Amino acid sequence: MFNEALKKATPRAENGAVNVFLETPKDSRHKYDLDQSGLFSISIEMPEGQAFPFSFGFIPGTEVADGDCLDVILITTGSAPAGALIQARLIGVLKMENDEEGEMVRNDRLVAVANMSRAYRHIGTLGDLHNGWVWDAEVFFETYNRMIERPFKIVGTGEKDEAYQMLEEAEKTR
Numbered sequence: 001m002f003n004e005a006l007k008k009a010t011p012r013a014e015n016g017a018v019n020v021f022l023e024t025p026k027d028s029r030h031k032y033d034l035d036q037s038g039l040f041s042i043s044i045e046m047p048e049g050q051a052f053p054f055s056f057g058f059i060p061g062t063e064v065a066d067g068d069c070l071d072v073i074l075i076t077t078g079s080a081p082a083g084a085l086i087q088a089r090l091i092g093v094l095k096m097e098n099d100e101e102g103e104m105v106r107n108d109r110l111v112a113v114a115n116m117s118r119a120y121r122h123i124g125t126l127g128d129l130h131n132g133w134v135w136d137a138e139v140f141f142e143t144y145n146r147m148i149e150r151p152f153k154i155v156g157t158g159e160k161d162e163a164y165q166m167l168e169e170a171e172k173t174r
Contacts (some may be wrong), residue, residue: 006038009060009085011171017087017115018167020072024056025079031056032082040082044148053140055080059110062170066105070170073137075123076114088112090163092126094137095155098145104153109141110163125160 024032029051031044058069092111097104113120138154145152
């Protein structure tokens with residue numbers, strides 16, 4: 001039932017907000033993955049003292065070159081449960097590459113702010129985040145990929161317009 005509901009979820013809400021399906025909550029030491037049956041599995045346990053500094057999920061009803069949905073870093077003040085569908089607005093993109101079967105491929109992460117967040121309501125672009133936020137996120141992903149022994153490379157960043165363009169392309173692919 002849950003899996004069927006997720007298949008029917010759209011990339012955008014009626015009000016134009018982006019729908020983000022949460023897989024891994026902020027502050028979790030575990031990386032959750034939604035499997036084909038609609039169940040969550042724990043794919044990775046972070047080392048002692050490390051946790052996800054932001055919530056992580058995807059935009060349902062989208063598809064990118066690797067066949068997955070668009071990945072999203074969701075900024076909120078606290079954690080929300082895995083499985084939550086949260087309305088958000090895109091503020092930018094972290095451009096990355098990682099190894100997939102011996103080949104380096106793009107695996108970008110859109111960055112979004114939860115619409116419900118009062119603390120981040122003033123954030124409209126990556127540049128509005130605190131000094132060093134992008135660096136912190138890049139260091140997290142470098143550490144995460146080193147931990148799982150996967151080659152990884154930071155390619156750059158993009159602002160809100162580029163993130164929405166990536167969303168539109170991923171909506172067309174589906």
